[in-house]
Amino acid sequence: MRATSIHTSIRWLAVLSVLALLAVACGGADEEMDDAAAAQAQAQAAAAQAEADAAQAALAQAQADLEAAQATAAEAMEGDDAAQAELAAALAEAEAALDEAEMAAAEAMMAAEEAEAAAAEEAAATTMPEEEEVAEAGPFTYKLAIFSDPTTDNPWAYLDTEADVWNQYVLTPAIPTLYGSAFPSYTVVPNLAADVEPPLGSASGDNWVIDVNMRQGLVWSDGSPITANDVAFTFNAVKDLEMGGNWFSLLPLAREDDPATEENEGAEGLISVEAVDDYTVRYTWSSQPGLAQWQFGAAQAAVFSEAHWGPHVAASGDAGELYAVSGEGAPSGGSMVFDRREPGAFARSVANANANDQGAQTTSFSSGGVTFSGDVSWQVGDTSGEVIADSIAGPHAGDAIYSVYDTQDAAVLALRDGEVDFMLNPLGLQRGLQSTVLEAGDLDVIANSSNGFRYLAFNTRRFPGSDVAFRQAVACMIDKEFMATNVLQGVAIPLNSMVPPGNAFWANPELDAWCAGQSQEERLNSAVQILKDAGWTWDVEPQWNPDNRDVIPKGEGLRGPEGTEVAPMELLAPGPGYDPLRATYSLFIADWANDLGIPLTAEPTGFSVIVDRVFGPVDWDMYILGWGLTIFPDYVADFFDSRADSATAGGFNIPGYANPAFDEMADQLKAETDINEAAAIVRRMDAVLAEDAPYVILFTTPVLEAFRNTLEFPSTTTLDGLQNFSALPGAVNLAQ
Amino acid sequence: MIRYIARRGAQMFVLFIIFLTLTFLLLTALPGDTVKQRFATNPNVPPEAAQLAIERLGLDKPLWEQYTSYMWNFFRGDFGFSFLQYPRPVSDIILERLPRTLVLFLTVLVSYYILGFVAGKFIAWRRGRRGEHAITIGSVFLYTVFYPWFALMLIWFFAFYADVVPINKFLDPQEWVDAPFSSNHVFMVIFGVLLVGGIVALTLWILSRRIRDPARRKRIMWVGYGALAMVMLWFWYLSDFGSARRLYAGDILHHMILPVITITLISFAGIMLLTRSSMLETMSEDFILTARAKGLAEKTVRDRHAARTALLPVTTSLVIAVATVIDGGIITETVYSWPGMGELLFTSVVGQDLNLAIAAFSFVGVMAMVGHLVVDILYMFLDPRIRVTGE
Structure with missing residues (x-):
C-alpha cells in the first residue's frame, strides 16, 4: 500500500x-x-x-x-x-x-x-515592462488592434474586390495620389501635384483636356522618381485589365458598354491618361468632368510604380492574375511601406526611409483653409479661422504592427496590458467597454461624429408609400429627440439632413425634422391633419386621451384619398444581434404607426435578408438600414435619381423615388465644377428630400476610440474618428 | 472484411454526393449573395462594377450550371477561388487554417479525453463517496457554464491579472516580425512532430501489452518513452532544422496553454460521465466478480479488467471526435482569436463565400464519414462479440 x-x-x-x-x-x-x-x-x-x-x-x-x-x-x-x-x-x-x-x-x-x-x-x-518601452523617444513600434484579417496585400485588389476597411487601414499609408484630403477639414490639397488646386482644363476638339503638373524630386521608397509615367501606367492597367469596384469611381473610364454611351453616341468619361513629359500628365475626358469625376475622383486616384508593377501587369491576362501577386515590399509613395502579413495574426508596415515631405508642416484652419510648408509651400482656401490641426509630416513610427483580435473584450485587455496602443475599428469602441478602458490611467477614449446615418425608407412605388402625405405623417410621428434621449440613452444623435453636420461644408443646418419640438399629442394631431388635408380617412379616427396620456382609441381602417384601405405592412429592420439601436427604433416606429391606424409590424431580421429583399423585386413596404458616406455628397443624387432605380436600373435608388425636378438637380450636381455651387445644389436637394420624405433620416452615432495617451495625433476632432487618418501610422507620433 | 469496406466505401461516396448537393443547395438558398453584401451598400461602387463582380465570380450563370461545373471541378480537386479573398484558391485558405485547428484541437482532445477517462474511472470506483460527489458536481458545473463568459474570465485572470499566459492569438507579433518562417510552416512542423511522437508512443504501448511479465513490460515501456523524449530533445535542441524553429514553436505552444486548459475544463465532464456509467455497467458483470474472487488487487481489477472493457464506448466517442475535430470550435477560435477551420466555416457562410463554405463543409463531411467507418472497423477488433455477418 x-x-x-x-x-x-x-x-x-x-x-x-x-x-x-x-x-x-x-x-x-x-x-x-x-x-x-x-x-x-x-x-x-x-x-x-x-x-x-x-x-x-x-x-x-x-x-x-x-x-x-x-x-x-x-x-x-x-x-x-x-x-x-x-x-x-x-x-x-x-x-x-x-x-x-x-x-x-x-x-x-x-x-x-x-x-x-x-x-x-x-x-x-x-x-x-512594455509600458516603459512605449514611452521611449525616437522611432517606435506603433501597435494597433484590428478586428478582422486583412484579406489581401495587393493594393490593386484592395481598390476592387477586396475593398474593405481592414485592408484600407494597412495599405493606404503606402499609396500616393495626385491630390488628397487634408484632415480634419477634408479640403482637397496637392500631394504629387505641383498645381495647388486641381486644374479645370479646357476644351480640345470634342474632348476636354486637363494637364496636371507634378512635383519634381518626389521618389518611391526604392529611391526611383515618381513621374507622370506612373500615373499613366496606373490608368492603363486599370483600363486594360478591366478592374472594377472602387476603380469605377476613382477612374471613371469612358466605357463602350456604358448605357449612357448609346444615348450620347460616344463613351462618356475619362478617355485617356498620358504622360506629356516626365512631370506633366494629361487627362482627356469626353466632356468637362464634374467635381465627383475629377476633383473627388480621378485626381485622388491611387498611383502605382510602373517599374515595379509593370512586369506583373504585362504578365497578367486579367485582373485576377494581377490581384494574386503579393504586395509585400512593393515601392511605396507614402509614409509607410507594407512589409509582411501573417494571415490570422498580424500585418506589419515599416517607415519609408525615403518618404517625401518628411518634416513638412501642415496647418488646417476652421475656415477650411490649409497651409503647407516644406520643400514647397502652398496655401489652399480661407486660412482666416482658428487652427484646428497642426502636424509635422512623418513617418514618426519606425514600424507599425496591426494585430488581429476577434473580440473587443480581448483587444481592450491587450490595450490595458500594453500589447497594443490603439484600437482601429470603423464601428468604434463598444460603449460598455469605455469604463474598462478609462480605469487605466494611461488610456483615453475620444468621441467623434461618424460620417453616416441610419434611416427609414418607404417603397414609393406602391401604395401607401407612394403618397407623400403618408410618408410625412409617419415622419411626423417619429420623435427622434425622445428616442435619442429617453430610449437610446444618448447613444444615438438625432439627424435630419442627408449630410451629417460633421461634414460641415456640405451639410444643411437649416433642415428641421417633421413636427420638431412637438409633444406626442401634438405629433398625433399634426399627423392626422397632414393625412386629412391629403384626403385620407379612417373608420375610427385616432384620438389623444389626456387622462391616460395615450392614443385611445387608436386609428382603424385608414384609407387613402381614393378609398383604398391600408393593408398590413412590414417594417424590415436589422435584428438586435446586429444592431440593437435600429431594432429598438423599428419597434417604436411600428407602435407610433399603429397609433395612427397604420397596420405596421416591425420585423427585425438578418442584414442580408433585408438587402436581398429591398434590392431585389419591389415586394417590401418599409425598411431601416444605414449608410456609410463619402465626403463629397454626390450620393444624394445616386440614392434618389429616378434613373438609378434599384428595381429597374440596378442603382441605389431603393425607394424608387421619382421627381423630375430632383433629377435635374442631380444632373446639375454631377456637372458642377465649382465647389461652392455644388454645395448650394446639395442643400437644395436635401431640402426637397426632407419635404418629400422617401427616407426619414433617423440618427447617427458617435465613434468612440480608445488609445494610449502617450500618443500624439495631428488632430483629435475628425469626422469618422481618428482611424480615418490621424491614428494611422504615417501620422501618429509620441507625445513630447 | 475487404468486401465490407468496399461496400461501405461505395455507400459513403453516394452519401457524400448527396451531402455536397444539399450543402450547395442550402448555401445558395441563403438570402442575398456575396456581391450584394459587399457592394450593394457601397455607393462608391456603381451597379456596373457589381455586375462585373457577379460575372467574374460566375454568379450570373443558371443554378444548374453553377452546380454541375462546381461538382465537376470539385472531383478534379479544383475547389475554385474564394469570393471574399478573390482570387485566392480555396484550397490555399483551407491549408492555411487546417494546421492551426489540428494542432490546437487534437491537443485539446487528447487532454480532455485522458482527464475525463481517468476521472470517470476514479469516481466509478468510489461511487457514493465524497470524492465522487465533489468531482461530479465540479465537472458538471464546468460542463454547463456559459462558455464564452468562462473563457473570458480565464483570460482576464491568467492572461491579464496574473500575466502568466498571453491574452489572445496564436503568436506574439513582436517576436515574429522578422521570423524567417511563416506561422503555417511552424504549425506543420509541430503537427508533424506531435503526430510522429504520438504514433511512436502508441506503437510502444501496443507492443508492450504483448509482454506478459509486468516488470519487464514496464521497463521496456519507460526505456522506449525515454528514448522518444531524447529524440524529441535532440530534434528541438540539436538538429539544425528543429533548433531554428524551436523559439517560434515555443511561442505557439505558449499561446496554446490557455485555450487547452479552458476546453479541457469545459469538456472533460462529458467523457468522465460516459466512462463512469460504462464502468458501473462493467463492474456489475460476472467477470469482475470472478477477478475479485481470484484475489486480484483492487487496482488490478479496476485498471486491467473493468476499465479496459469500459474503454470501448469512450474509444468510439474519441474516434468520432477526432473525425470532426477539423470543424474546430467557432466560439473557442473567436474568443481566443485563433483563426482556424471553425471561424472559417462561420465567416464563409455569413459572407456567403460559396466555394469556401462548401469546400470547408466537405472536409468536415469526409472526415466524419471516414471516422464512422473507422469506428465500425475498430469495434470488430475491440469487441469480439461484434462480427460482420453475411455479405
Whole structure:
C-alpha cells in the first residue's frame, strides 16, 4: 500500500516536472528571443565602434600625410611660382579632405555612441515592462488592434474586390495620389501635384483636356522618381485589365458598354491618361468632368510604380492574375511601406526611409483653409479661422504592427496590458467597454461624429408609400429627440439632413425634422391633419386621451384619398444581434404607426435578408438600414435619381423615388465644377428630400476610440474618428 | 472484411454526393449573395462594377450550371477561388487554417479525453463517496457554464491579472516580425512532430501489452518513452532544422496553454460521465466478480479488467471526435482569436463565400464519414462479440 502511494507520488511529481519544463521552455523561448535582440543590438554597436575606430585611424593617417606633404612642398617650392600655386591648391584640397575625414570620424563616433546607447536600452528593455518601452523617444513600434484579417496585400485588389476597411487601414499609408484630403477639414490639397488646386482644363476638339503638373524630386521608397509615367501606367492597367469596384469611381473610364454611351453616341468619361513629359500628365475626358469625376475622383486616384508593377501587369491576362501577386515590399509613395502579413495574426508596415515631405508642416484652419510648408509651400482656401490641426509630416513610427483580435473584450485587455496602443475599428469602441478602458490611467477614449446615418425608407412605388402625405405623417410621428434621449440613452444623435453636420461644408443646418419640438399629442394631431388635408380617412379616427396620456382609441381602417384601405405592412429592420439601436427604433416606429391606424409590424431580421429583399423585386413596404458616406455628397443624387432605380436600373435608388425636378438637380450636381455651387445644389436637394420624405433620416452615432495617451495625433476632432487618418501610422507620433 | 469496406466505401461516396448537393443547395438558398453584401451598400461602387463582380465570380450563370461545373471541378480537386479573398484558391485558405485547428484541437482532445477517462474511472470506483460527489458536481458545473463568459474570465485572470499566459492569438507579433518562417510552416512542423511522437508512443504501448511479465513490460515501456523524449530533445535542441524553429514553436505552444486548459475544463465532464456509467455497467458483470474472487488487487481489477472493457464506448466517442475535430470550435477560435477551420466555416457562410463554405463543409463531411467507418472497423477488433455477418 505504501509502495503504491510512493509510486503515485512519483508519477505526480513526474507530471508536474513535465509541466514545469514546458512552461520554462515556452517562457525561455521569449527570453531567448529578447536575448537575440539584445545581442543583435550589441553587435550593431560593436560594428559602429569598429567603423569609428577605422575613421579615426584614417584621420590620423590623413593628418600625417598632410604634414609630410607640407614638409616636402616647402622644400620643393622655393623659387617656383607655378609650383607654389599648385602646392597651395593641393594644400587646400588636402585640408578640405582632412576636414571631411574629421567630420566622418565625428559622425562615426556619434553613431558608435548611439549604437551603444541603443544596445544598452535594448538590454534594459528585456527586463522592462512594455509600458516603459512605449514611452521611449525616437522611432517606435506603433501597435494597433484590428478586428478582422486583412484579406489581401495587393493594393490593386484592395481598390476592387477586396475593398474593405481592414485592408484600407494597412495599405493606404503606402499609396500616393495626385491630390488628397487634408484632415480634419477634408479640403482637397496637392500631394504629387505641383498645381495647388486641381486644374479645370479646357476644351480640345470634342474632348476636354486637363494637364496636371507634378512635383519634381518626389521618389518611391526604392529611391526611383515618381513621374507622370506612373500615373499613366496606373490608368492603363486599370483600363486594360478591366478592374472594377472602387476603380469605377476613382477612374471613371469612358466605357463602350456604358448605357449612357448609346444615348450620347460616344463613351462618356475619362478617355485617356498620358504622360506629356516626365512631370506633366494629361487627362482627356469626353466632356468637362464634374467635381465627383475629377476633383473627388480621378485626381485622388491611387498611383502605382510602373517599374515595379509593370512586369506583373504585362504578365497578367486579367485582373485576377494581377490581384494574386503579393504586395509585400512593393515601392511605396507614402509614409509607410507594407512589409509582411501573417494571415490570422498580424500585418506589419515599416517607415519609408525615403518618404517625401518628411518634416513638412501642415496647418488646417476652421475656415477650411490649409497651409503647407516644406520643400514647397502652398496655401489652399480661407486660412482666416482658428487652427484646428497642426502636424509635422512623418513617418514618426519606425514600424507599425496591426494585430488581429476577434473580440473587443480581448483587444481592450491587450490595450490595458500594453500589447497594443490603439484600437482601429470603423464601428468604434463598444460603449460598455469605455469604463474598462478609462480605469487605466494611461488610456483615453475620444468621441467623434461618424460620417453616416441610419434611416427609414418607404417603397414609393406602391401604395401607401407612394403618397407623400403618408410618408410625412409617419415622419411626423417619429420623435427622434425622445428616442435619442429617453430610449437610446444618448447613444444615438438625432439627424435630419442627408449630410451629417460633421461634414460641415456640405451639410444643411437649416433642415428641421417633421413636427420638431412637438409633444406626442401634438405629433398625433399634426399627423392626422397632414393625412386629412391629403384626403385620407379612417373608420375610427385616432384620438389623444389626456387622462391616460395615450392614443385611445387608436386609428382603424385608414384609407387613402381614393378609398383604398391600408393593408398590413412590414417594417424590415436589422435584428438586435446586429444592431440593437435600429431594432429598438423599428419597434417604436411600428407602435407610433399603429397609433395612427397604420397596420405596421416591425420585423427585425438578418442584414442580408433585408438587402436581398429591398434590392431585389419591389415586394417590401418599409425598411431601416444605414449608410456609410463619402465626403463629397454626390450620393444624394445616386440614392434618389429616378434613373438609378434599384428595381429597374440596378442603382441605389431603393425607394424608387421619382421627381423630375430632383433629377435635374442631380444632373446639375454631377456637372458642377465649382465647389461652392455644388454645395448650394446639395442643400437644395436635401431640402426637397426632407419635404418629400422617401427616407426619414433617423440618427447617427458617435465613434468612440480608445488609445494610449502617450500618443500624439495631428488632430483629435475628425469626422469618422481618428482611424480615418490621424491614428494611422504615417501620422501618429509620441507625445513630447 | 475487404468486401465490407468496399461496400461501405461505395455507400459513403453516394452519401457524400448527396451531402455536397444539399450543402450547395442550402448555401445558395441563403438570402442575398456575396456581391450584394459587399457592394450593394457601397455607393462608391456603381451597379456596373457589381455586375462585373457577379460575372467574374460566375454568379450570373443558371443554378444548374453553377452546380454541375462546381461538382465537376470539385472531383478534379479544383475547389475554385474564394469570393471574399478573390482570387485566392480555396484550397490555399483551407491549408492555411487546417494546421492551426489540428494542432490546437487534437491537443485539446487528447487532454480532455485522458482527464475525463481517468476521472470517470476514479469516481466509478468510489461511487457514493465524497470524492465522487465533489468531482461530479465540479465537472458538471464546468460542463454547463456559459462558455464564452468562462473563457473570458480565464483570460482576464491568467492572461491579464496574473500575466502568466498571453491574452489572445496564436503568436506574439513582436517576436515574429522578422521570423524567417511563416506561422503555417511552424504549425506543420509541430503537427508533424506531435503526430510522429504520438504514433511512436502508441506503437510502444501496443507492443508492450504483448509482454506478459509486468516488470519487464514496464521497463521496456519507460526505456522506449525515454528514448522518444531524447529524440524529441535532440530534434528541438540539436538538429539544425528543429533548433531554428524551436523559439517560434515555443511561442505557439505558449499561446496554446490557455485555450487547452479552458476546453479541457469545459469538456472533460462529458467523457468522465460516459466512462463512469460504462464502468458501473462493467463492474456489475460476472467477470469482475470472478477477478475479485481470484484475489486480484483492487487496482488490478479496476485498471486491467473493468476499465479496459469500459474503454470501448469512450474509444468510439474519441474516434468520432477526432473525425470532426477539423470543424474546430467557432466560439473557442473567436474568443481566443485563433483563426482556424471553425471561424472559417462561420465567416464563409455569413459572407456567403460559396466555394469556401462548401469546400470547408466537405472536409468536415469526409472526415466524419471516414471516422464512422473507422469506428465500425475498430469495434470488430475491440469487441469480439461484434462480427460482420453475411455479405
